[in-house]
Amino acid sequence: MRKEILDLLKTAGDTYISGEEIADKLGVTRTAVWKHIKELRRAGYDIVSQAHSGYALKGAPDVLTPEELAPLLEGSLFGTNILYHEETRSTNEDGKAAANAGAPDGTVVVTEFQGTGHGRLSRGWFCPKGEGVLFSVILRPTSFLPQEAPKCTLLAAVAVARAIRSLGLDVGIKWPNDILAGGKKLVGILTEMSAEMERIHYIVIGIGINVNIAADEFSPDIQDTATSLSILAGHTVDRRQLLAAILHEMETLYIAVQKDGFAPMFDAWRALSVTLGQDVSVLAPGETFEGRALDIDDTGALLVDTAAGRRRVLAGDVSIRPKGWKGKR
Numbered sequence: 001m002r003k004e005i006l007d008l009l010k011t012a013g014d015t016y017i018s019g020e021e022i023a024d025k026l027g028v029t030r031t032a033v034w035k036h037i038k039e040l041r042r043a044g045y046d047i048v049s050q051a052h053s054g055y056a057l058k059g060a061p062d063v064l065t066p067e068e069l070a071p072l073l074e075g076s077l078f079g080t081n082i083l084y085h086e087e088t089r090s091t092n093e094d095g096k097a098a099a100n101a102g103a104p105d106g107t108v109v110v111t112e113f114q115g116t117g118h119g120r121l122s123r124g125w126f127c128p129k130g131e132g133v134l135f136s137v138i139l140r141p142t143s144f145l146p147q148e149a150p151k152c153t154l155l156a157a158v159a160v161a162r163a164i165r166s167l168g169l170d171v172g173i174k175w176p177n178d179i180l181a182g183g184k185k186l187v188g189i190l191t192e193m194s195a196e197m198e199r200i201h202y203i204v205i206g207i208g209i210n211v212n213i214a215a216d217e218f219s220p221d222i223q224d225t226a227t228s229l230s231i232l233a234g235h236t237v238d239r240r241q242l243l244a245a246i247l248h249e250m251e252t253l254y255i256a257v258q259k260d261g262f263a264p265m266f267d268a269w270r271a272l273s274v275t276l277g278q279d280v281s282v283l284a285p286g287e288t289f290e291g292r293a294l295d296i297d298d299t300g301a302l303l304v305d306t307a308a309g310r311r312r313v314l315a316g317d318v319s320i321r322p323k324g325w326k327g328k329r
């Protein structure tokens, strides 16, 4: 009912709409309408009322609720089922629980705050309440195999980079799961999966974006390495529009890779990469080495030329060496 009332108020724009008209249109009593309006005001909607004219919506809160997102995602798969928690532990954990309970392909879990948001290897993900975009998408692909799941991290990176670049901001992708601006981390991506040898049950892609975080709000350990969209743009960024744009891009790519395979998406990834062609240090499981990042292969692994020959990196952390670095190759 809240959503229907909001829809009517949004459609009316600046024009007042009477409680009686809302009640008639929705088949409820005027008292019920009044109660819902009270609830909406409590949720942060600026709804004004005038004695003989009724109600008008003057402002919406900056929240990522289904009421706010659904109108921006009409007709898309990635907007049909939105699970919203004002606060939660981790949207990836929620996503896995929802997927285990049968949530469909394209389900989106979104929150304003995570108590225990995490990255790879149980590292933490930091974000003040209401200042980032924190969400996970559940995928249930039928056309690719479990070993291809890591490619979804690259897919998500392309989608997010495209959506951010459409705001006029210069960002690039660092293999495998970061988006950087000016060498600082803006976005982290965490892909998890449940599968058998030959069949994916589900993939959960979790994405954390620093949107309206001021420089001095970052925790001291990441203050020199993290940045946000508002720092880059010099103004606050609309989180709803951004999330909707990312979901549109992700859905388009997801449909395309299921139909045509990953190769075209990899080309898009290459064009957005800040890793390729750079001297890098690779911290892989159990070892560290240095070399020049050449390309990704058709599995999404990073190919690095080292003094001891070419290495194929499937997982790890890559740091890009500053230009003019004179280390060994």
Ligand code: BT5
Pocket (backbone or CB within 6 Å): 089, 090, 091, 092, 093, 114, 116, 117, 118, 119, 120, 121, 123, 124, 125, 126, 127, 134, 135, 136, 177, 178, 185, 186, 187, 188, 189, 190, 206, 207, 208, 209, 210, 222, 225, 226, 227
């Ligand atoms: C990542 O891991 O970058 C993946 C982060 C994924 C977070 C999303 S939020 C929605 C969903 N739910 C979750 O629980 N997770 C996903 P990794 O490459 O391991 O990097 C983690 C490291 O990034 C940390 O150890 C910090 O050093 C740094 N870090 C933490 N918060 C950051 C932030 N807001 N901005 C930049 N760097 C950050």
